Amino acid sequence: MVDLQFGADGLIPVVVQDGASRQVLMVAYMNREALVRTVASGDAWYWSRAREVLWRKGEQSGHGQTVRAIQVDCDGDALLLTVGQEGAACHTGRRSCFFRDLEGRDIEAARGGPWPDDIFTDLFDVLKRRRGEMPAGSYTVSLLRAGRAPIGRKVQEEAEELTRAARTETDRRVVEEAADLIYHAWVLLVERGVELGAVQAELRRRRDGN
Secondary structure: OOOOOOOOOOOEEEEEEEOOOOOEEEEEEEOHHHHHHHHHHOEOEEEEOOOOEEEEOOOOOOOOEEEEEEEEOOOOOOEEEEEEEOOOOOOOOOOOOOOEOOOOOEHHHHHOOOOOOHHHHHHHHHHHHHHHHOOOOOHHHHHHHHOHHHHHHHHHHHHHHHHHHHHHOOHHHHHHHHHHHHHHHHHHHHHHOOOHHHHHHHHHHHHHHO
């Protein structure tokens, strides 16, 4: 392991970033034990300076963080965690702790809504949890059990329904059918084991090339 430079208090600052959207979610601190637990479990563990205890992200809120990568800065005195975030990272209920500018203005309100990737990331994380847990009575699980070919047929069906709605139905129906298509396409990605981040990276590549 890299020789990390923990502070005099035994802590090292940790910047936490969403693995799909690349949004910075929060800043926290780890001691050596928190880092060891994080590496061993794959869940993000931190040291609470206020309560002076180790804590696992999401143990009370349910908004856990699955660690995808840990990077060390050039001086070895800070960490960057890339995570899969379930729900809100901030204790205020926001996706990110960084929702204000220097004047105290709400950045999300000025932008007209939360970070644009939130719902897609949230949905994808839910679908992956369904694949891992396979709870009874879940429609997603029924699709995953059916397999790739039936899911593919559902994607084709939803695409046809979206194009039909676009030709002859209301805007509301177009929205509903678009949501159906995205959901079933995401299930197909999860069944195949393709990460949402790979799709987002391809879209960014195409955007930058146009």
